[in-house]
Amino acid sequence: MSEAPRLPRAPSRPADGLGLRRAIPDRMLPSVVAAMAFLAALALAGAVGAHALATRWSGGAGAIVIVQVPEPLAAATPGAAGGAAAGTRIDAVQATLAGMPGIASRHLLDARELDQLLQPWLGGHGGAHADLLALPLPAVVQLRLQSGASLPPALPDALDRQAPGTLVEDSAAWSDRLLALTYSLQACAGLALLTVAAVAGWVVALATRAGIVRRRGAIELVHSLGATDSYVAQRFARRTGFLALVGGIIGALVALPVLAQLSRLAAPFSTGAAAGGAAGATPLAGTLPGVLVQVGGGGGGGLLPGLMLDALPLPLLVALPSLPLATGLIGWLTAQATVRAWLRRLP
């Protein structure tokens, strides 16, 4: 009842007639998902930046306290806590500070560090040193408190008595406020990520539903021919998952240069050592106490120049590639759920 069959071309993949390439076209979904991934990348950068700030100000070292002593070499006020031994004002202050509990480290900035600190205002390199010495500079002592420790409230008055005009700049108030700010920034970034993920899921669900409606006849047919729900859902999920993955890759790639630029701008705040800055100190150094830690310390070297990847902080470098994976997963899961929910209407 048969002759030797003349076979048609062997299909690379069994044609099942679901026709998903046409049902879920490859333009709209990836573009929208790319836009979502871009927004997510920005939110991630915000979260990572805020996290860097938070660890920077609250991390291990504890709060930083700056003590400024004007006319450090003048004689200390006698009879103050330092006792008879105290000679100059700076010695008296140092002696008092040395007796304080809760201080992890104490460092008197030397002339070179002061020079670097002031350079942005006074200009010049090295040569300015001599001029600076001529100016009546205060001595600057930098304290690091042990974490959890705080200065006794009476300290500023006590120091002022020994060395009139001494300023105690306690960064604890700063860091508390900055911490609150960074936490709310992180919360905002988290909310933005959630919103973006929800919108992405919604877009995938809409595209999937549109695809189902377009291929309804074929879906009902393969269902009646004994296709399982998993089979149909899997076919849709592969398509939308793939398209969402592509969208995620596009979005992350577009975000890359933007984020690199942003984090270059933010580098002084988050790493302390600007990638290219030899001086280390920035105009803000005087107003943001935390930055002082870096002054004279490990000045910014060691970073490979050129590549924009180097400008990105590590957490962001890890998060960015996982963005397409996340969009792909959202696409896959949403399509699975959408298709399965729809198939439930068939017996």
Next chain:
Amino acid sequence: MIRLSDVSLRIGNGPNWPGRTRFLGRAAQRREVLQGVSFTVPAGAFRWLLGASGAGKSSLLRVLQLGAMPTTGEFELFGTSVQRAPRRQLVRLRRRMGVVFQDLRLLPELSVFDNVALPMRLAQIAEPRVQAEVSEMLNWIGLGRRLLARPGELSGGEQQRAAIARAVVLRPPLLLADEPTGSLDAPQALRLMELLMELNQLGSTVIVATHNDHLVRHFQAPSLRLDRGRLVEDGARAVLVP
């Protein structure tokens, strides 16, 4: 093999009829297209399903083919109680039957070959076997030269033959055919009925809905007759229901 007792089917009752009922009026939604239908068909039997247009033949086949759940009553298929079976089990039952739909439902984007191969591929049969058996089936049914044509390029009769080929390609234990000879001329219709009879002789249970009296007279077999949703004749029991 098939046992219905007191089965009724009401349309407009949610999941049973996805979609379409929205466009019907209130009266139509309450309409029972099958009422109190009871019959059995033993394994290996052949039945004609008769009745005027609109009597409910397609609706009954839809129930048998697991395209709609009975609204009330009991339906047992291959020894399984359909209403109580889990969804996975229904999939397994569907794979044991071939269906020729009244509206054929060939997928227009696929070639004739791929349309006929569809049930085999969904059953994950190895591709070489699919190639061999689909080609053999299409040759036998007279479409051997149209393997790569799209359904839209075929005549009505050729499309009908392709739909039949798809239904029988897995040699299913149960074959349900809804007016399968509607667009065929008399000799072709006879030839096709011979194919279905042959399948029946090889052991498949076959139910064919038709209003072609000529065929029914030519191929003597018990018939089930529907009238306005009720079973009014069950030839196998030779009982007339008023």
